[in-house]
Amino acid sequence: MRRLCDETDARRLLNPGPVAIVTTAWRGITNAAPVAWTAPLSMEPPLVGCVIHPHRHTSDMIRFSQEFAINIPGPSLLKQTAFLGSQSGLNTNKLEAAGLSLFNGIRIEAPLIEGCLAWIECGLQDVIRMGDHTLFVGRVVSVQALDEAYAQQWLLQERRYSPLTYIGGTRYAVVGDAMEAAVEVDAQGGLIAETVEEREQREEEEAREQEVRKAEGEEGFAEMTRQ
Numbered sequence: 001m002r003r004l005c006d007e008t009d010a011r012r013l014l015n016p017g018p019v020a021i022v023t024t025a026w027r028g029i030t031n032a033a034p035v036a037w038t039a040p041l042s043m044e045p046p047l048v049g050c051v052i053h054p055h056r057h058t059s060d061m062i063r064f065s066q067e068f069a070i071n072i073p074g075p076s077l078l079k080q081t082a083f084l085g086s087q088s089g090l091n092t093n094k095l096e097a098a099g100l101s102l103f104n105g106i107r108i109e110a111p112l113i114e115g116c117l118a119w120i121e122c123g124l125q126d127v128i129r130m131g132d133h134t135l136f137v138g139r140v141v142s143v144q145a146l147d148e149a150y151a152q153q154w155l156l157q158e159r160r161y162s163p164l165t166y167i168g169g170t171r172y173a174v175v176g177d178a179m180e181a182a183v184e185v186d187a188q189g190g191l192i193a194e195t196v197e198e199r200e201q202r203e204e205e206e207a208r209e210q211e212v213r214k215a216e217g218e219e220g221f222a223e224m225t226r227q
């Protein structure tokens with residue numbers, strides 16, 4: 001059944017991109033905050049965007065320092081990510097309180113977080129007010145990634161090397177289960193949504209499931225799929 005949602009649900013429905021931990025530094029002070037609203041904006045020049053509420057300390061830190069880094073965590077930094085998003089860094093050194101180890105960036109002052117999967121260093125290119133948030137446009141000046149996690153694309157071969165994504169509230173997920181999309185069209189140019197092989201595979205899987213259901217009884221099957 002289709003359900004009418006609130007207009008504000010649009011933000012949550014668009015959520016699952018990698019969550020970014022935005023690190024900043026200014027006059028010897030550092031800060032970090034998770035930011036789910038990020039987007040690639042341009043290839044040439046390479047630009048990325050972070051959408052941040054003006055009340056966040058991170059917003060001031062970016063304005064003052066004119067730069068920021070995006071650190072992309074995997075599941076091992078789940079709690080640290082949530083912690084960094086639970087309070088302002090205005091009066092606390094959150095990076096220290098979270099027990100995170102840092103290393104120097106290549107091009108900017110903002111520290112990079114050890115244990116993440118990838119790091120994007122940016123100079124501030126533009127600041128655009130968007131409703132109640134601000135779009136900080138970053139000119140990418142350096143990018144690093146772990147070999148185990150990324151090779152021109154996220155590899156998603158191992159859970160611990162797959163990026164964390166934010167669902168909303170206290171819920172996160174790990175990006176996984178990569179699928180290959182082979183697009184084929186019929187003589188009329190219409191999409192072949194299921195090839196003969198895919199249909200056979202699906203039917204086989206359904207038949208197998210049916211057999212298990214019969215053997216276990218409906219209750220046993222429900223119990224099994226819950227586990």
Ligand SMILES: Cc1cc2nc3c(=O)[nH]c(=O)nc-3n(C[C@H](O)[C@H](O)[C@H](O)COP(=O)(O)O)c2cc1C
Nearest residue numbers: 033034035036037052053056057058085087088089
């Ligand atoms: C997973 C997660 C994603 C978040 N995404 C955003 C975001 O996209 N933009 C934003 O302004 N705040 C976002 N927040 C809230 C800030 O991270 C939070 O207010 C943080 O405490 C700000 O810290 P600061 O004041 O030190 O910058 C997010 C919080 C969490 C936990």
